[in-house]
Amino acid sequence: MKIAFIGDVHGHVRHALGALVLLQQRRGIRLDAAIQVGDMGAYPALERMDAPSRRFAAENPAEHDFFRLLDPSPEFAAAVRRARRLVPPVLFASGNHEDFEWLAGLHETQAAAVVPVDPFDAFRHVECGHVTTVAGQRIAFLGRIEEPGYMDLDAAAHALLLTITPGTVDILVTHDGPFGLCQDWRGATQGSPKLSDLITHLQPRLHVSGHYHHENGPRRYGRTTSYALAELVNPKTNRRRPERANPQQRVTPGSIALLDTDTYAMEYLHDDWLAEVCGDDYKSFAGL
């Protein structure tokens, strides 16, 4: 079976669905599952966004597409419905830029650990600490990042996952990455010691993460092969890393990876057609 993994979306839901549609068309495959590693940008309204998300959205209008998903125009709704007939729902973990209260409310109201967040059931949020079987694989989810404050890892969910018998989870999906996976622009070591401990304990075959907005992997941690994904659509301008500037709002090479569960081969997508999924304008819905 085939599973697509998607990096930080930050509101670009049209790009996410368009890329999945084109992935199936251009590779001649059918996806059995799609999983996103957090920072969906799941806010129900502009005023609920945190300050950085609001700032980025002001300069990158397609980051508002999550709102268009919740309150769609007829054209937007028709395009999402067409996409949804072709691709599986996207399961996503929490990142550090979501409306945690709104998401918790959806879980409470629907009394479920996996809940649709939009009227098309295109995107389903998975609670931290939940383990579910998708495309024949046992997949554990732990969102957020290791950082004191409201974005911090869910301690109870982390503790719960540490009680699971090693080797019984096939894939671990997190937002943050293991400690030491990269350095920030100042040279400080990045990553979460608690996620390193979790990988060491669970020993999944595969670990997939996001948050750092660049392709990073494969890295080996004992039995586990770990991949970090690039941001799905880099911002138009980037002061610290000008080489990542993305004025045309194209999907980033390395922001999507494809797993074949028969062989466990994992491939970062660098295909030329990724650039076709682009733009600020929701009327240009790629592949549909």
Ligand SMILES: [Fe+2]
């Ligand atoms: Fe992010």
